[in-house]
Amino acid sequence: GAVVSQHPSRVICKSGTSVKIECRSLDFQATTMFWYRQFPKQSLMLMATSNEGSKATYEQGVEKDKFLINHASLTLSTLTVTSAHPEDSSFYICSAGDPLTSTDTQYFGPGTRLTVL
Amino acid sequence: ILNVEQSPQSLHVQEGDSTNFTCSFPSSNFYALHWYRWETAKSPEALFVMTLNGDEKKKGRISATLNTKEGYSYLYIKGSQPEDSATYLCAFNRGGGADGLTFGKGTHLIIQP
Numbered sequence: 001g002a003v004v005s006q007h008p009s010r011v012i013c014k015s016g017t018s019v020k021i022e023c024r025s026l027d028f029q030a031t032t033m034f035w036y037r038q039f040p041k042q043s044l045m046l047m048a049t050s051n052e053g054s055k056a057t058y059e060q061g062v063e064k065d066k067f068l069i070n071h072a073s074l075t076l077s078t079l080t081v082t083s084a085h086p087e088d089s090s091f092y093i094c095s096a097g098d099p100l101t102s103t104d105t106q107y108f109g110p111g112t113r114l115t116v117l
Numbered sequence: 118i119l120n121v122e123q124s125p126q127s128l129h130v131q132e133g134d135s136t137n138f139t140c141s142f143p144s145s146n147f148y149a150l151h152w153y154r155w156e157t158a159k160s161p162e163a164l165f166v167m168t169l170n171g172d173e174k175k176k177g178r179i180s181a182t183l184n185t186k187e188g189y190s191y192l193y194i195k196g197s198q199p200e201d202s203a204t205y206l207c208a209f210n211r212g213g214g215a216d217g218l219t220f221g222k223g224t225h226l227i228i229q230p
Contacts, residue, residue: 004160034217043121044206046217059217093161095218104149104168104213108161 002098003027006109013084014117021079021112023094029074030096034106035067038091050077050094084116119143121209123221130197130228137193138224140207144188149210151218152181152192156203164192164205197228 003026013019023033033050048058048069056069066088068080077096081088093111097104122141130136142150149168153161165174170185178195194201204225208218 032215036217036220041222043222044208044218044220046219049215049217103166104151104210105163105166106151106218107163108153110158110160 002101002105002107004094004096004107004109006094006112008112009110010113010115012115012117015085016083018080018082019084019114021081021092021094021114023077023079023096023109025075025096025098025107028096028098028100030077031074031099033071033077033094033096035069035077035079036093036095038093044093047079081114084114086116089114089116119209119211119219121207121219121221123205123207123224125224126222127225128227130226132197132199132228132230134197135193135195136197136226137191138205138226140190140192140221142188142190142207142209142219144186146211147185147188147209148213148216150183150185150190151208151210152190153206153208154203155206155223161206192224194226197226199228199230202226202228 005024007022031052035047036044047062048056050069050071052071058064071077095106095108152164155161167183172183180193183190204223206223208220
């Protein structure tokens with residue numbers, strides 16, 4: 001149980017285009033999902049907290065107008081990188097917790113490698 | 118700014134040997150410390166969530182200890198096997214399930230046959 005999927009696993013796009021990444025909890029419902037990114041040789045960094053039915057909360061330094069988050073259902077959160085530029089090239093990964101379990105474990109998707117040309 | 122430090126950055130261990138590595142984290146406002154095992158092209162796999170000072174958890178040949186007063190955790194692997202090769206991440210959590218995690222850079226473990 002507690003499986004999180006992400007799609008796509010890899011995407012290459014041209015500068016100026018927008019890219020949507022999906023994060024799904026496959027066998028549980030998640031009111032809260034988290035989005036992280038990882039630059040080369042750096043740690044996973046929290047970008048934003050995605051809240052079902054309400055606005056996402058963003059970490060300091062993350063532009064909310066550039067990284068649009070939608071959490072329209074209890075099993076799906078999407079991250080849209082708008083007007084992508086080469087500096088947005090990174091590894092993006094999501095996580096979610098299963099509120100029905102007694103632990104605070106967060107389950108991660110396999111991540112999405114974004115390359116902006 | 119929260120700092121989570123892991124050492125060493127990488128480690129080569131002979132098959133059959135035991136090994137351990139360290140995670141240090143802020144000792145104030147502590148809620149939980151998470152350990153993950155991450156293989157390339159796969160999702161990070163949750164190993165442990167530790168909340169109590171002095172806690173010790175075990176999963177097969179892998180175990181972890183926690184000292185919240187001094188802000189460190191150790192991960193131990195007994196009798197290393199090639200399948201243990203992975204990056205081991207620790208992450209600090211201040212506010213429970215509603216808060217995101219602050220990660221270290223990980224320890225990259227390579228088991229040599």
